[in-house]
Amino acid sequence: MNDMTPTKLKPNDFATDQEVRWCPGCGDYAILKGVQRTMAEMGARPENTVFISGIGCSSRFPYYMETYGFHTIHGRAPALATGVKLANPDLDVWIITGDGDGLSIGGNHMLHLLRRNLDCQVLLFNNEIYGLTKGQYSPTSRIGTRSPSTPYGSVDAPAEPCTFALGAGARFLARCIDTAQKQMPDILKRAHAHQGASFVELYQNCIVYNDDVFEPFTNKKDSANTQIWLTHGEPMLFAKGEKGLKLNRDDLHLEIVDVVDGDWEAAGVLAHDEKNRTLAQMLVEMRHPTMPVALGVIYCDPKPSFEQDVVTQNAKESAGKVVDLGALIRKGQTWEVNQKKLREQ
Incomplete structure (x- = not known):
């Protein structure tokens, strides 16, 4: 066996020695x-992986990942991630953010x-509340949410993260639930394999300030009727x-629609097409209580990524040119500060 062959890592190899400090x-x-x-299943390498977060409960994440990481300032993780990726496009960059950190400031x-x-991969933890600052309503909090900042109930129309992402031009959208451990790795692997910005909304329960807000569709008893897990090319059943x-x-x-004897085509059921942006828009906006919540990969339609275009442009413009910083400084308008004249004035 070649001594240079990377050691196969296990999940615990990505865990740090830091005490994980979230509410029980x-x-x-x-x-x-x-x-x-x-990380372990897809063969990620710690030395090639960076987790970048902003501010909030979710943003403690980099402390607990045995990789490179930055715990940055409120809402600015995307800006730091852009700098990291442009400086070294070969790095795997993961952004950890919350509904307040990522969608407000x-x-x-x-x-x-x-x-x-x-x-890069954006993992947005959505618990529809500000947890770190003790339960204020967030951009995704529902109308009527009672909190220290809205004691009579919020009257704000909530933001829908995937609708926002789609409107911003995201080329990959997915949704998952914090406890869906069977489906989560496959969704994250798809996000990682996507060339470009991958946006994954993770429904995350805040047990202290917004407990069971997602219970109508996450409870196991009714989940078969309240969740629809999507697979490209498969009927949406x-x-x-x-x-x-x-x-x-x-x-x-x-x-x-009802499906009789498994004949979904006769019932008119659609097959999921993750390249169909219009279908993705309809899926993320299914908000009526009688409709299931769309989960899994909702939209995936790649195009060249930003840093690829930047690297290509830089290579093209610098081809055949000699780097001369002195000539660059002397180019264009220059002036001389004459101390004697300044004193006379």
């Missing part, structure tokens, strides 16, 4: 385990990261295959 029962623990497991930075299509999603062509929306 927080969904972040499950996500951390899912990410560490994914960081909303502008997130928009431009997705618009530019930087090759749920409820153990007894129901599916059909396009209502009168006003262009998705509706639930």
Whole structure:
């Protein structure tokens, strides 16, 4: 065996010696385990991996990953990630953010990261609350949410993370649940394999300030009827295959239909097409309580990434040219500061 062959790493090899400090029962623990497991399964190398976060409960993540990492400032993780990726395009860059960090003060930075299509993975932990600062309502909090900052109930119309990402030009959208450990690694692997900005919304339960806000669709008892896991090219079925999603062509929306004897084609059920942006828009906007929540890879339509274009442009413009810093400094307008004349004035 070649001594240079990299050692196969296990999930624990991506765990640091730092004490994991989240509230007992927080969904972040499950996500951390899912990410560490994914790193091992896809053969990631710690020396080639960077986790970058902003501010919030989720942003403690880099401390717990045995990789390179930055714990940056509120909402600015996308800006730091852009600098890292441009400096070394070969690095695997993961951005860890929350609904407050990424969609409030960081909303502008997130928009431009997705618009530019930087090759990185964005994991947005959505618990619909500000947990670190003790339970204020966040951009994704629902109307009526009672919190220290909205004691009578929030009247803000909430932001929908995947709708925002799609509108910003994201080319990869996916959703998962913190406890969906079976599906999470496959989703994260798909995000990593995508060339460009991958946006993954992770529904994460805040047990202290917003407990069970996702319970209507995450509880195991009803999950077969409230969740629809999407696979490209496969029929959009749920409820153990007894129901599916059909396009209502009168006003262009998705509706639930019954599937008899497994004949989904006769029922008019659509096959999932992850390259169809219009379909992705309809899937992420299924908000009616009777509709299932779309999970898995919702949209994937790659195009060249930002740093690839920058590297290509730089190589083209610098080809055959000699680097001469002195000539660059002397180029254009120059002036001389004459101390004697300044004193006379």
